[in-house]
Amino acid sequence: MSRIVMKFGGTSVAGIPEIENAARKVVAEVARGHQVAVVVSAMAGVTNQLVEYCARISPLHDVREYDAVVSSGENVTAGLMALALQKAGVSARSWQGWQIPLRTDEVHSKARIEAIETDELEKRFAGGEVAVIAGFQGITPRNRISTLGRGGSDTTAVAVAAAIKAQRCDIYTDVNGVYTTDPRIVPQARKLEKISYEEMLEMASLGAKVLMTRSVEMAMKMNVPVQVLSTFEEPIGSDFPGTLVTREEDIVEQHVVNGVAFSRDEAKVTLLDLPDTPGIAGQVFGPLSEANINVDMIVQNVSADGKKTDMTFTIRRADLPRALGVLGKIEALKKTEIRSDDKVAKVSVVGIGMQSHAGVAQTMFRALGEKGINIQVISTSEIKISVLIDEAYTELAIRALHAAYRLEEKLSA
Amino acid sequence: MSRIVMKFGGTSVAGIPEIENAARKVVAEVARGHQVAVVVSAMAGVTNQLVEYCARISPLHDVREYDAVVSSGENVTAGLMALALQKAGVSARSWQGWQIPLRTDEVHSKARIEAIETDELEKRFAGGEVAVIAGFQGITPRNRISTLGRGGSDTTAVAVAAAIKAQRCDIYTDVNGVYTTDPRIVPQARKLEKISYEEMLEMASLGAKVLMTRSVEMAMKMNVPVQVLSTFEEPIGSDFPGTLVTREEDIVEQHVVNGVAFSRDEAKVTLLDLPDTPGIAGQVFGPLSEANINVDMIVQNVSADGKKTDMTFTIRRADLPRALGVLGKIEALKKTEIRSDDKVAKVSVVGIGMQSHAGVAQTMFRALGEKGINIQVISTSEIKISVLIDEAYTELAIRALHAAYRLEEKLSA
Numbered sequence: 001m002s003r004i005v006m007k008f009g010g011t012s013v014a015g016i017p018e019i020e021n022a023a024r025k026v027v028a029e030v031a032r033g034h035q036v037a038v039v040v041s042a043m044a045g046v047t048n049q050l051v052e053y054c055a056r057i058s059p060l061h062d063v064r065e066y067d068a069v070v071s072s073g074e075n076v077t078a079g080l081m082a083l084a085l086q087k088a089g090v091s092a093r094s095w096q097g098w099q100i101p102l103r104t105d106e107v108h109s110k111a112r113i114e115a116i117e118t119d120e121l122e123k124r125f126a127g128g129e130v131a132v133i134a135g136f137q138g139i140t141p142r143n144r145i146s147t148l149g150r151g152g153s154d155t156t157a158v159a160v161a162a163a164i165k166a167q168r169c170d171i172y173t174d175v176n177g178v179y180t181t182d183p184r185i186v187p188q189a190r191k192l193e194k195i196s197y198e199e200m201l202e203m204a205s206l207g208a209k210v211l212m213t214r215s216v217e218m219a220m221k222m223n224v225p226v227q228v229l230s231t232f233e234e235p236i237g238s239d240f241p242g243t244l245v246t247r248e249e250d251i252v253e254q255h256v257v258n259g260v261a262f263s264r265d266e267a268k269v270t271l272l273d274l275p276d277t278p279g280i281a282g283q284v285f286g287p288l289s290e291a292n293i294n295v296d297m298i299v300q301n302v303s304a305d306g307k308k309t310d311m312t313f314t315i316r317r318a319d320l321p322r323a324l325g326v327l328g329k330i331e332a333l334k335k336t337e338i339r340s341d342d343k344v345a346k347v348s349v350v351g352i353g354m355q356s357h358a359g360v361a362q363t364m365f366r367a368l369g370e371k372g373i374n375i376q377v378i379s380t381s382e383i384k385i386s387v388l389i390d391e392a393y394t395e396l397a398i399r400a401l402h403a404a405y406r407l408e409e410k411l412s413a
Numbered sequence: 414m415s416r417i418v419m420k421f422g423g424t425s426v427a428g429i430p431e432i433e434n435a436a437r438k439v440v441a442e443v444a445r446g447h448q449v450a451v452v453v454s455a456m457a458g459v460t461n462q463l464v465e466y467c468a469r470i471s472p473l474h475d476v477r478e479y480d481a482v483v484s485s486g487e488n489v490t491a492g493l494m495a496l497a498l499q500k501a502g503v504s505a506r507s508w509q510g511w512q513i514p515l516r517t518d519e520v521h522s523k524a525r526i527e528a529i530e531t532d533e534l535e536k537r538f539a540g541g542e543v544a545v546i547a548g549f550q551g552i553t554p555r556n557r558i559s560t561l562g563r564g565g566s567d568t569t570a571v572a573v574a575a576a577i578k579a580q581r582c583d584i585y586t587d588v589n590g591v592y593t594t595d596p597r598i599v600p601q602a603r604k605l606e607k608i609s610y611e612e613m614l615e616m617a618s619l620g621a622k623v624l625m626t627r628s629v630e631m632a633m634k635m636n637v638p639v640q641v642l643s644t645f646e647e648p649i650g651s652d653f654p655g656t657l658v659t660r661e662e663d664i665v666e667q668h669v670v671n672g673v674a675f676s677r678d679e680a681k682v683t684l685l686d687l688p689d690t691p692g693i694a695g696q697v698f699g700p701l702s703e704a705n706i707n708v709d710m711i712v713q714n715v716s717a718d719g720k721k722t723d724m725t726f727t728i729r730r731a732d733l734p735r736a737l738g739v740l741g742k743i744e745a746l747k748k749t750e751i752r753s754d755d756k757v758a759k760v761s762v763v764g765i766g767m768q769s770h771a772g773v774a775q776t777m778f779r780a781l782g783e784k785g786i787n788i789q790v791i792s793t794s795e796i797k798i799s800v801l802i803d804e805a806y807t808e809l810a811i812r813a814l815h816a817a818y819r820l821e822e823k824l825s826a
Binding site for chain 2: 016019020050053054056057058061062064065066068069072073075076078079080082083084086087093094096098099143144145
């Protein structure tokens, strides 16, 4: 008997009809002979309402009480889903974090899962019962409710899948899978059947907001195959109607590049005529780090005389005013000109295959050059190449790259 | 150091401004040197919404899941109240039923409290912390959430007060106390400073919906003084701005009658020419009881020849159609004429003092007779006299009785 986890996000359980629709999908998997654990988010909008209540009382609130409040939305959905399953004739029981228990550390509002006790769940699986688990929440060593941060229900689903040794973790959402790029920009964008964890991580952190980075990292570490699929479409004649995120070795045929990701949440800072002394990078990035400002791409040019240098780096757009404030107070930069630009975007091509293929970067640079798009900063990892460009060219760049790598074409297996 | 419980109902915590207002009342009691446990209901309307969700999925739902769903509203308020208290500079922590734990039996949706563990609460009281307890909920021996039924938060408050040996349990609501009768009917109705548990029980069950019967029963059994008072009025120069519900011996001066209660939720059934045989009452009321229909007042006239009798009884108005269905199927009533009337009301005078005073009933009957109001059924207990009358005369009867017993006059102590 195989075992799967099915996770339904907020729009998939937005109201009673949606919950009943999701329950039908669970019933179908039970009918196929699966043992099933369901993980649910709060009904769409509920968590935001609860967060707003807390913020209205005090912007600087006690995170323990915040967690107690915002975790309640998932409890409602879990109970309602259990009721919907029971009505459909399936034995089901809801589980809140403390009931399982799903144990976390004490970092309230962004807790990490430490252990999931499965004895009781196992007993009930054996008796044919579906476990409906409230996502996003756990219990701390001090008997307090914790929450896992944004996208926490995905993390719950993957952690539960690992704990109960599920064959697969299905993440039901309002899109039917992971695409080569945003179909609203490139109508020919193609749904991927499979994608590696590593590629998914690059796609997710670069702005393809299908799965939260943390849940993909956990799936990779725990080796849990994750399928992203739509709650609102019926699968047509396929075992994998969505996109399976899995190990590289489980993906036989690969494009060299599998997707074009992008992010508009970027700002660029350039430091001109910086004294080129040992430790200068630390003097710049130390204070930024202390201010909790993440630096992404960094480029430094060595000067001809070895005494001055230019440095460019990118940060989140919202952090720019704060970053400029921090930089203005650094003694070593007193004589440095600081320029910034928040009209930039990052566009990246991602693919496991590029590790073993030459010329991938060249294709990218040529495609952008042919459209007259100037590359401001470049950064690369083993499986991605990112460029920073003028924001106005974002869509043009994405379309050019999608075409250059022929991403609209399905590989013949 | 004295200790009090403060309970806030749904309208008292309807939104963030109301929660902050309630928090100010808690802060004031803490400033007076009290150790305080706060018990909160769900924000007004929330529980009804959750009940409706459950009903929409299935009218016949699993009460365990129903409890898991409907208990969540109180969790939200408890967390928000703790945040509001912290913001006001008072140390506070929220407690859900399972965290205390507040243990109940397994009768889901109307569970009874069996035990409240107070070790952790006591430790925190000693450290100056206010405990904010989610009302209406507990945990069963099987680690499932239970709820206590309608008015359950009042019951939680009284049970907590008993468990922590509080001097008083203050029930904050949208009225400022218990009145001699409904002020909308009798503008001269007077707020009572004190009322005995026994009188309050008669007033509550007769339709004065200030406190739920169960919480008053528990307060009486546990000997917890309960004060009913308004969340929305500021007390003016009085230690007891509301009405204190307490032991008879703690109330020095008493009117013979302390209140006029009434209920329009009544229907009357008359069985004419019933065979007057032993066991006939059982044959009538047994099936009604099995159908979960409560019978209230019962009058039986013995017939002249001893072979036939007439019987009249009252039930809740909503139960009348079902009751007639049940009676129609009883073999022994095949030849009995069954009459019913749902245009009746029950009016009662209540007072501990009537135990030691003669002529109380006589005053009632004369007052009603002078207004030409016909009494259909009479029933009495030690501290109340109830009459069933034509519903159209309800207000007239209440005004006549309020005047006859001079309830508008305060006793000079």
